[in-house]
Amino acid sequence: MGIVDGKSNGSNYRWYILTLIALTSALVFAMPTMCMPVLFKEISKDLNLSLVQIGTVWGTIPLSGAFVVLIGGLLADRFGAKRMLTAGCFLTGLAGLLRGLSDNFFTLSATMFLYGLVMTVVAPGMIKACSVWFSGRRLGLANGVLSMSMGMGFMVGSMISATILSPLLGSWRNVLFLYGAVSVAISFLWLLSRSAPSNVYSSTDSTNTVPLRQSLSQLVRNKRMWIIGLIVLGQISCVQGMLGYLPVYLEDIGWTPASASGALTTFHAASTIATVPIALLSDRLGSRKVVLFTTALMTVIGVGLLSVTTGAGVWAAVVIAGLVRDGFMAVQTTMIIETKGVGPVYAGTAIGLVHTISRLGECVSPPIGNSLAGINLRLPFVFWAALAAAALSGFYFLKDTGHKLR
Numbered sequence: 001m002g003i004v005d006g007k008s009n010g011s012n013y014r015w016y017i018l019t020l021i022a023l024t025s026a027l028v029f030a031m032p033t034m035c036m037p038v039l040f041k042e043i044s045k046d047l048n049l050s051l052v053q054i055g056t057v058w059g060t061i062p063l064s065g066a067f068v069v070l071i072g073g074l075l076a077d078r079f080g081a082k083r084m085l086t087a088g089c090f091l092t093g094l095a096g097l098l099r100g101l102s103d104n105f106f107t108l109s110a111t112m113f114l115y116g117l118v119m120t121v122v123a124p125g126m127i128k129a130c131s132v133w134f135s136g137r138r139l140g141l142a143n144g145v146l147s148m149s150m151g152m153g154f155m156v157g158s159m160i161s162a163t164i165l166s167p168l169l170g171s172w173r174n175v176l177f178l179y180g181a182v183s184v185a186i187s188f189l190w191l192l193s194r195s196a197p198s199n200v201y202s203s204t205d206s207t208n209t210v211p212l213r214q215s216l217s218q219l220v221r222n223k224r225m226w227i228i229g230l231i232v233l234g235q236i237s238c239v240q241g242m243l244g245y246l247p248v249y250l251e252d253i254g255w256t257p258a259s260a261s262g263a264l265t266t267f268h269a270a271s272t273i274a275t276v277p278i279a280l281l282s283d284r285l286g287s288r289k290v291v292l293f294t295t296a297l298m299t300v301i302g303v304g305l306l307s308v309t310t311g312a313g314v315w316a317a318v319v320i321a322g323l324v325r326d327g328f329m330a331v332q333t334t335m336i337i338e339t340k341g342v343g344p345v346y347a348g349t350a351i352g353l354v355h356t357i358s359r360l361g362e363c364v365s366p367p368i369g370n371s372l373a374g375i376n377l378r379l380p381f382v383f384w385a386a387l388a389a390a391a392l393s394g395f396y397f398l399k400d401t402g403h404k405l406r
Contacts, residue, residue, distance in 0.1 A: 013194060014133040018142055020189055021126050022149035028089050028186050029122050030153025032096050032179035033061065034268070035161035036112075037244050038261045039172045041251055042162065043108070046172070051248065053105050055370030058244035060109050062362030064116030069359060072121030073128075073352020077345065081129035084348075086190040088125055091118035093183030100176035123355070124348040131337050131347040132196050140334045144279030147330035151275055155268030158247075162261050224339050225350060227398050229357030232332060234391020235296055237361035238384040239325055241369040242303050243267070245380055250314070252377060263318050270322035278327025279334070288335040289400040295324035295331070296392055304385035307378040361387065 036043075040054050049057070076084045095115040102108035126146055134142040165175045243264065250260035282291040302321025309317055333351065336342060342350045365387060369380035 014197065017129060017133050017193065018145055020186075020193060021129055021142075021146055024085060024089060024122065024126055024186055024190075025146050025149040026153030026156070027179075028092055028183045029119065029126075030150045031157035031161075032092070032115075032176070032183065033119070034154040034157040034243070034264075035165075035175060035179065037247050038158050038162040038257075038264060039166065039175065040244075040248055041257065042166060042172050047102070047104055047108060049105055049108075051370050051373060052367060054248065055241075055244060055367040057105070057109050057112055058240075059363045059366040060112040061116035061119070062240060062359040064113040065120035065355070065359045065362075068117050069120045069124065070349070070352035070356040073124035073348035073350065075121070076124045076128040076348030076352075080195055081125050081132060081348075082190055082193055082195045084121060084125035085129065086187050088118065088122040089183050089187035089190060092122060093180045093185075093187065095119070095180075096183055097177055097180035100173035100180070124351045127333055127337075127351045128348040131343070139337065140279050140283050140330075141276070143333045143337075144276040144327075144330045147279070147326040147333070148272055148275035150329075151268050151272035151326040155265050155272055158261055158264040158268060163258055220353065222339065222341055222350075224398070225336070225353050226357065227394050228332060228336060229354040231292070231296065231391045231394040231398070232354055232358040233361040234387045234389075234394075235299060235328060236358050237365040238299060238303055238388035239321070240362045241365040241384045241387075242306070242321070242381065244366045245370055245373075246306070246318075249373070249377060249380075253310075263314060266315060267318045267322035267325070270319045271325040271327070274323045275326040275330055278324065279330040282331045282334070287400050288331050288338070289395065289398055291331050292328060292335070293392070293395045295328040296388065296395075298324045299328070300385050300388045300392070303381055303388065307381035307385070 036058065040049075040058075043049065044054055072084065072088070092115070095111070095118045099108070099111045099115055102111050127143070130139065130142040130146055161175055162172075165178065166172050169175055169178065246267075247257075247260040247264055250263055251257060255263075278291060278295065282288050285291065299321050302317050302319075305317035305320065306314065332354075336350050336354060337347050339350070365384060369383045372379040372383055
């Protein structure tokens with residue numbers, strides 16, 4: 001069931017909502033997060049942090065998110081996307097500002113943990129908004145735009161935060177202050193937006209809220225949610241660890257800060273370019289599973305190559321892994337919503353459950369991987385590629401949800 005088309009029913013306004021979702025994805029979720037890896041070198045010198053401490057700080061975001069991503073999804077289903085995004089963007093901005101006040105490892109870890117707590121509820125809210133305003137073939141496109149804008153935010157954040165914003169604003173602290181202020185501004189745009197199309201079926205109407213216990217009970221018994229969760233765990237644990245380590249690793253082997261940031265930017269640029277085509281390809285093929293498996297395999301290959309390549313090979317490996325990062329996320333999100341018994345009614349809770357599972361790996365993979373650098377600087381990439389490779393076995397148990405387009 002879905003949204004009825006027509007101007008009177010919000011078919012034009014939904015594109016404004018999608019634009020607002022894209023801005024939220026890029027400016028609230030992606031850029032304030034991905035600025036950290038490229039700023040870590042400056043931060044570590046200022047606060048005297050070791051490589052393992054950097055990995056620990058980077059792992060606090062998924063660690064804190066593991067506690068609240070399910071709650072965020074439940075609340076999005078209970079109170080609607082608009083309310084969750086208004087509150088989530090505002091609190092994310094405030095928590096982001098606090099990161100800039102950190103003066104040692106413990107305060108930076110604490111403020112990053114707090115930032116992860118409130119930032120995490122934004123993602124289920126955005127996905128819930130997509131499921132309310134879009135359906136059918138347009139749902140895959142909407143999720144593709146969401147993931148593409150996130151990739152663009154990751155790309156721009158890694159490209160400008162250390163090389164442009166920090167010198168321009170005077171320090172890494174002021175960069176974090178700026179991102180926090182932008183997040184607060186976005187929250188007011190959500191406050192002034194509509195909650196849902198004017199004419200929707202009751203199953204997708206944000207005013208038709210679902211009791212929290214009913215949402216959770218409906219989904220914890222769904223075997224597909226656990227299978228997808230374990231696949232995403234391996235995939236995202238791999239990518240999360242690699243992204244936090246790559247700029248520091250490249251500088252340690254002699255790359256300039258600009259070149260190290262450029263490698264991360266290239267990763268996200270490739271992801272941004274390929275996201276919507278990958279989402280549309282899954283529609284055309286009529287198979288989410290085939291596209292997910294292929295993109296997951298490319299991640300294994302790309303990250304694995306980083307352990308054996310140098311020079312131009314690093315750029316090739318970054319492109320291979322980057323091409324599929326956000327495309328994978330877009331397709332798995334669509335697959336979750338298309339699962340029988342989920343739909344737009346339980347979309348927030350379903351995303352929350354899957355990403356609660358995945359974040360258990362995300363929070364430990366950066367410090368474990370970074371600690372292996374003491375043995376060999378390339379060994380962390382072997383560890384992270386192995387995590388993603390192990391997750392491929394989950395596809396054997398995963399049934400498809402794709403459908404042929406007429």
